[in-house]
Amino acid sequence: MTLREAQHLVRQRLDGLADRQEQRFLLETLAGMRWATLLAHPETPLTTAQETRLDRWLDERVAGKPIQYVTGEWTFMGLPLCVREGVLIPRDDTETLARTALAIAKASSFRTALDLCCGSGCLGVALAKLGGLRVTCADLSDEAIALTRENLTRNGVQARVVQGDFLDALPDDDPFDLIVCNPPYIPTDGIDALDRNVRAFEPRLALDGGSDGLAFYRRLAADAPRFLCADGFLALEIGFDQGPAVARLFEGWPEGRVIPDLNGNDRVFVARNPTHPSPPLSHHRPEDTCSTNSKD
Numbered sequence: 456m457t458l459r460e461a462q463h464l465v466r467q468r469l470d471g472l473a474d475r476q477e478q479r480f481l482l483e484t485l486a487g488m489r490w491a492t493l494l495a496h497p498e499t500p501l502t503t504a505q506e507t508r509l510d511r512w513l514d515e516r517v518a519g520k521p522i523q524y525v526t527g528e529w530t531f532m533g534l535p536l537c538v539r540e541g542v543l544i545p546r547d548d549t550e551t552l553a554r555t556a557l558a559i560a561k562a563s564s565f566r567t568a569l570d571l572c573c574g575s576g577c578l579g580v581a582l583a584k585l586g587g588l589r590v591t592c593a594d595l596s597d598e599a600i601a602l603t604r605e606n607l608t609r610n611g612v613q614a615r616v617v618q619g620d621f622l623d624a625l626p627d628d629d630p631f632d633l634i635v636c637n638p639p640y641i642p643t644d645g646i647d648a649l650d651r652n653v654r655a656f657e658p659r660l661a662l663d664g665g666s667d668g669l670a671f672y673r674r675l676a677a678d679a680p681r682f683l684c685a686d687g688f689l690a691l692e693i694g695f696d697q698g699p700a701v702a703r704l705f706e707g708w709p710e711g712r713v714i715p716d717l718n719g720n721d722r723v724f725v726a727r728n729p730t731h732p733s734p735p736l737s738h739h740r741p742e743d744t745c746s747t748n749s750k751d
């Protein structure tokens with residue numbers, strides 16, 4: 456079978472099920488070539504192993520398995536990652552959190568970061584590789600810990616990898632400049648309303664945020680200050696409708712704000728450790744200070 460024939464076969468089996476972008480990604484991953492190269496050499500024959508793999512991949516995709524689990528490949532922030540069942544697929548939306556965290560780290564010359572609930576390790580890898588930060592990755596799940604290690608190695612970066620329940624396994628005498636966290640945040644009852652394939656293939660542990668979806672934000676609001684440096688930042692992924700509720704949980708944290716993703720949905724919440732001393736008065740703009748000529 457040639458690449459051109461493979462392309463026809465993919466179209467035949469996946470049209471109406473997977474968009475063209477997914478179909479291209481499948482073929483690119485199978486052939487180990489970029490799309491332009493692939494189109495330029497349509498007569499290239501597939502090896503027997505590639506043909507067998509193509510059949511298996513098409514069967515799995517037709518059965519509803521997400522393309523990332525089918526190929527075992529994905530990219531996040533332009534970085535190649537291994538993905539597998541048992542660990543949440545990195546979402547494009549999560550790049551908003553990665554970009555926000557990288558910008559904060561750069562602006563504040565931060566050196567250390569914790570990726571809490573690291574899953575595939577996508578955020579930790581990005582912070583180490585693109586931000587040059589000294590990173591710790593933490594997760595409860597065996598699969599996540601193994602995959603994070605693989606993805607660090609694959610991207611040529613090192614990090615401390617810690618297994619444990621949320622913050623429990625981390626020493627609180629070695630605080631971080633930055634904590635990023637994409638916790639499970641889907642309300643338990645909302646999981647049944649998610650896309651069928653998300654429910655069927657992705658780990659519930661990485662999705663279930665308790666009865667109102669806010670369980671992990673509550674734990675962070677109570678416990679994160681102990682793990683953050685005095686001027687440290689917390690940067691969290693949140694559900695599109697959780698901005699006001701999360702902001703309320705972190706009331707009293709300086710510089711708290713909600714940031715939208717590329718679709719315009721609320722997606723990230725950031726705030727500075729509340730033990731940070733208030734900025735000196737001279738930093739306030741005049742309109743922020745009490746005015747003596749107000750109308751009272």
Ligand code: GLN
Pocket residue numbers: 546637638639640641649653661662663692
């Ligand atoms: N954004 C993911 C979804 O919609 C959920 C990720 C999470 O719970 N952290 O499926």
